[in-house]
Amino acid sequence: MPLDWAYVAVFALVGAGMAALPLGLVWLLAPRSHYPQKRVAYESGIIPFGEAWSQFHVRYYLFGLAFLLFDIEVIYIYPWAVVLRELGAFAFVEMLIFLGVLGVGLAYAWKKGALEWV
Amino acid sequence: MNWADLRWLVPELVLSAAAVLLLVADLFTPAERKRWLGWFAVASVVPAAASAVILLGDLQALRSPGVRIFSDTYTLDAFAVYFKLVALGAVALVSLVSLEYFPGRTPHLGEVFALLLFAGVGLLLMASASDLILLLLSIEFVSLSSYLLAGFLKRDPKSNEAGVKYFLYGAATTGVMAYGFSLLYGLTGSTSLYDIGPRLGQAGPAVYLAVGMALAGFGFKVSMVPFHQWTPDVYEGAPTPITAFLSVGPKAAGFAALVRTLSVGIPLEQVNWPLLLAALSALTMTVGNLLALVQRNLKRMLAYSSIAHAGYVLMALAAWRSPWALQGLLYYLLAYLFMNLGAFFVAMVAADATGSDEIPDHAGLSQRAPWVAAAMAVFMLSLTGIPPTAGFFGKFYLFAAAVDAGLLWLAALAVANSVVSLYYYVGVLRALYLMPPATPGPLPVPAGLRAGLLVALVGTLAAGLYPQPVVLFVETARRLLTG
Numbered sequence: 307m308p309l310d311w312a313y314v315a316v317f318a319l320v321g322a323g324m325a326a327l328p329l330g331l332v333w334l335l336a337p338r339s340h341y342p343q344k345r346v347a348y349e350s351g352i353i354p355f356g357e358a359w360s361q362f363h364v365r366y367y368l369f370g371l372a373f374l375l376f377d378i379e380v381i382y383i384y385p386w387a388v389v390l391r392e393l394g395a396f397a398f399v400e401m402l403i404f405l406g407v408l409g410v411g412l413a414y415a416w417k418k419g420a421l422e423w424v
Numbered sequence: 425m426n427w428a429d430l431r432w433l434v435p436e437l438v439l440s441a442a443a444v445l446l447l448v449a450d451l452f453t454p455a456e457r458k459r460w461l462g463w464f465a466v467a468s469v470v471p472a473a474a475s476a477v478i479l480l481g482d483l484q485a486l487r488s489p490g491v492r493i494f495s496d497t498y499t500l501d502a503f504a505v506y507f508k509l510v511a512l513g514a515v516a517l518v519s520l521v522s523l524e525y526f527p528g529r530t531p532h533l534g535e536v537f538a539l540l541l542f543a544g545v546g547l548l549l550m551a552s553a554s555d556l557i558l559l560l561l562s563i564e565f566v567s568l569s570s571y572l573l574a575g576f577l578k579r580d581p582k583s584n585e586a587g588v589k590y591f592l593y594g595a596a597t598t599g600v601m602a603y604g605f606s607l608l609y610g611l612t613g614s615t616s617l618y619d620i621g622p623r624l625g626q627a628g629p630a631v632y633l634a635v636g637m638a639l640a641g642f643g644f645k646v647s648m649v650p651f652h653q654w655t656p657d658v659y660e661g662a663p664t665p666i667t668a669f670l671s672v673g674p675k676a677a678g679f680a681a682l683v684r685t686l687s688v689g690i691p692l693e694q695v696n697w698p699l700l701l702a703a704l705s706a707l708t709m710t711v712g713n714l715l716a717l718v719q720r721n722l723k724r725m726l727a728y729s730s731i732a733h734a735g736y737v738l739m740a741l742a743a744w745r746s747p748w749a750l751q752g753l754l755y756y757l758l759a760y761l762f763m764n765l766g767a768f769f770v771a772m773v774a775a776d777a778t779g780s781d782e783i784p785d786h787a788g789l790s791q792r793a794p795w796v797a798a799a800m801a802v803f804m805l806s807l808t809g810i811p812p813t814a815g816f817f818g819k820f821y822l823f824a825a826a827v828d829a830g831l832l833w834l835a836a837l838a839v840a841n842s843v844v845s846l847y848y849y850v851g852v853l854r855a856l857y858l859m860p861p862a863t864p865g866p867l868p869v870p871a872g873l874r875a876g877l878l879v880a881l882v883g884t885l886a887a888g889l890y891p892q893p894v895v896l897f898v899e900t901a902r903r904l905l906t907g
Contacts, residue, residue: 311630396427410444417451 368420372412379408429493432500434475435508436548442468443541450534458533462523465537469516469544473509480505496616497555499684502901504552506754507680510761511547514673515540517765517876522665524870525772529577529663536576543569543673550677554688556605556615559681560598563641566674567594574662574670586661593654594644601641607634608689617689627694635695638685639704645678646734649708656715659727664775667723668768671730676757679737683753686741702742702834709735709841716848722771723781725848726764729807732845733760736838739822743829752821754898759814759887763806766880769873770800777867783852788861793869797856799881804849806884809842814887 347354386401415421430437446461446468453461480502483490490501519540526536546566553559571594575587609615611630612623624631643651659667686697712732719725737760740753773796774786790797806813809820819842826835869877887894 407444410448414447414451 365423368415372415372420375408375411379405432479432491432493432498434479435472435512436545438472438475439468439512439541439545439548442472443538443545446534446541447538450538453534455531459523459527461534461537462519465519465541466516466523468541469512469519472544472548473512473516476505476508476512492554492618496618497558498552499554500552502897503684503754504680506897506901507551507676507757508548510676510758511544511551511673513761514669514676514765515544515547517879518665518669518673520872521668521769521772521876524872525663525665526576532576536573539569539573539576540669543573543669547673547677551680553681554617554684556608556617556620559685560602560605560641563601563645563678563681564598566645566677567598570594570666570670570674573666574658576666577663580661582661583663584661586658589654589661590658597640597644597651600637601644604634604637604640607637617685620689621691624689624691624694631695635690635697635700639682639700642678642682642685643704646675646682646737647731648704648734648738649711649731652708652711652731652734655731656719656724656727659730660721660723660781664723664768664772667726668765671726671764671768672761675730675734676761679753679757683741683750687744692744698742698744698829701738701744702831705735705738705742706834706837707735708732708738709838711735713841713844717844719848720783721781722774722783722786722852723768725783725852726767726771729845729848730764732841733764733807735841736819736822739826739831739834739838742834743822743825743831746825746828748821748825748828750901751895751898752818752825754901755821755887755891755894756818758894759806759818759884762880762883762887763803763813763815766799766803766877766884767807769877769880770796770803772873773867773869773877778862783855784859785862786852787855787859788864789856789867792861792865792867796867796869796877799877800856801853802881802884804853806888808846808849812885812888814884814891817888817891 347358382404383401386397390397442465446464449464450458450461479500483500483502483505490499490504492499519537522536522540526533530536543566546562546569549558549562550566553562571587571591574590575584577583605615607630608620611625611634612620614620614623639648640651642648644654647655659671662670690697692698709732712728712730712735716725716728716732719728737753737756740749740756743749743752770789771781771786773793774789775781777792778785789800802813806815809815809818811817819838823835823838826832826838
């Protein structure tokens with residue numbers, strides 16, 4: 307058992323090293339030059355204006371949640387689609403129920419006006 | 425996996441279907457009819473509870489201590505059915521009083537009942553989960569519904585505070601618990617409690633670390649010291665019916681999950697968890713009681729009292745080697761369901777009139793609503809553990825178990841704590857009976873609240889005066905869990 311944990315420790319150390327090594331090498335070897343433009347936020351090439359800490363509309367949050375929900379749903383459907391043939395009718399009905407519940411969620415969000423931008 | 429296994433899941437399926445249906449119905453219900461949704465929620469508990477009882481009958485017909493379905497991730501036995509019934513009772517009673525509380529305070533009435541039902545589904549799952557992953561998911565399911573309910577009154581800063589604090593604290597403890605679960609999986613190569621037990625092997629530091637971390641999550645749910653800090657703030661800020669729900673539903677289910685995890689997954693011989701829980705029990709009941717002494721807000725006082733009661737119940741786990749332990753735990757949680765819900769319901773009556781939860785503002789309730797004050801007297805005496813109430817028998821069982829297991833010091837400490845608790849419980853009665861009311865005149869009590877109070881009162885007295893049926897059920901459940 308202690309040997310198993312030693313594997314974990316070695317793995318963790320090597321993993322951390324893999325991440326740290328290139329960063330460290332770049333820090334050591336790369337030539338550096340500083341000029342003020344480098345400190346400006348990157349805004350697709352245009353000169354940034356206004357504050358970076360601006361207020362976002364709370365509505366983004368609603369859309370974000372709704373998007374996330376249906377984004378995650380797809381992750382469940384992929385493995386289901388792969389094994390559907392072997393599992394047969396049970397899995398099919400199960401997925402229909404799952405999608406039905408999600409549909410209720412969508413209907414709820416729609417009816418409550420969460421999908422409208424006002 | 426096959427279709428036939430689904431029949432053991434009927435209570436959960438019924439309640440889930442009802443919750444989804446309620447959510448859809450809410451969309452098409454005009455504002456003035458929304459109260460019907462509450463009645464629908466109360467009614468939907470009936471078939472769920474009935475099917476749970478029928479499943480118990482099926483189990484007995486099969487002469488089987490319990491069935492394990494879905495590759496051992498889900499266990500249905502008398503123990504699970506008992507907790508399912510307690511959880512459903514809490515959902516029904518809280519939905520009933522919510523009918524009187526939430527209209528006028530929030531326009532989103534449908535969601536209250538839908539969330540209560542969803543939380544109920546989570547509680548049913550927690551009572552049966554026998555796999556770490558399902559356990560974690562069901563605890564999270566209950567927690568997420570509870571966070572929303574605690575912060576439901578979004579224009580009330582205190583309710584907001586309750587929701588956010590509950591969420592942050594819950595998220596952190598769930599993280600710690602998940603880490604503990606991952607260690608258990610790492611040590612044994614299985615997430616099923618039935619496999620973890622035999623494979624755990626000799627206890628090393630890793631095992632103790634895993635069990636300790638897992639305890640953080642359960643400790644949060646049952647408000648065990650040192651994971652109790654959220655309790656007073658959340659109980660005070662959350663809408664009162666929700667506070668009542670949090671104090672019994674998730675707590676009872678938390679104990680169910682804790683008992684199953686420890687008794688099935690962690691063998692006594694390898695990890696001496698009863699000793700650990702004896703220390704935590706002593707700490708929990710003492711801290712809860714001492715802090716309850718100085719509270720002036722009724723909801724905060726009941727919050728600390730609920731921490732103290734978690735300590736008493738933990739005594740059952742400390743005394744696990746005694747055959748009385750599980751019986752005591754089961755009986756106590758049922759008694760606690762009635763007396764604690766009742767106490768919070770009375771808190772609603774008085775707060776409705778004065779708009780305040782401070783204990784002195786409940787003064788003179790005995791003159792304005794004599795029956796409500798009398799009911800409160802019963803609940804307070806029951807919480808102290810004075811016969812012939814249910815609380816007395818519960819404590820009797822637990823103390824007997826502790827003595828039986830040789831934990832005399834713990835039993836003595838619990839008795840001392842009960843004496844201390846008399847002070848603050850009677851303090852409430854002093855305000856109710858001996859202090860004059862600020863505004864005289866009878867106080868109207870809404871019908872739903874009256875019904876809820878009546879059930880809690882009858883339950884508290886009946887379980888105390890005629891404990892036979894409960895004791896019988898509890899004994900069956902015990903024999904079935906421990907074999």
